[in-house]
Amino acid sequence: MKRTIVAGILSIGMASISGCGGGGEGGRRVDVVPVSGKVIMGGAAIAGATVSFSPTTPGTPAAIGRTNDVGEFELTTYDAGDGAAPGVYTVIIMKSVAKKSAADPEHSAEGVPSEKSHEASESASGSDSGIPDIYTDASTTPLKSDVRAGEENKFEYTLE
Secondary structure: HHHHHHHHHHHHHHHHHHOHHHOOOHHHHOEEOEEEEEEEOOOEEOOOEEEEEEHHHHHHOOEEEEEOOOOOEEEOOOOOOOOEEEEEEEEEEEEEEEOOOOOOOOOOOOOEEEHHHHHHHHOOOOOOOOOHHHHHHHHHOOOOOEOOOOOOOOEEEOOO
């Protein structure tokens, strides 16, 4: 279930980045400025995390980025690495890591995977990213960022 929610959120985010609806208010592109940063937890960089900037002002497009091996990211709104529109954002950080099942599926006498096997398979396909749930939801994340034109917009997020 959690995997489905994450996939849905990422699909919506990618649709807004790819230009569906044109981006800003009235379907026109708004000006964006470069935005970069780093994500750290427990003193170590978080690689492969998705960093989403969800605007608090209607008509402002969302921006998204992915952390590299040293936890650094650049945001994209329209074109790769172009940044984000000036404004205040709620910041969501997610990372999906599929679990692997160590057990073979149980089968019924007919050789069909049993219901118990299906349940084990579903729980094994969930995610355990190590990122606390508080940062993965716009309604609970304490992270906010103010992107400003004419300034260096470099943010560091230390997750606890």
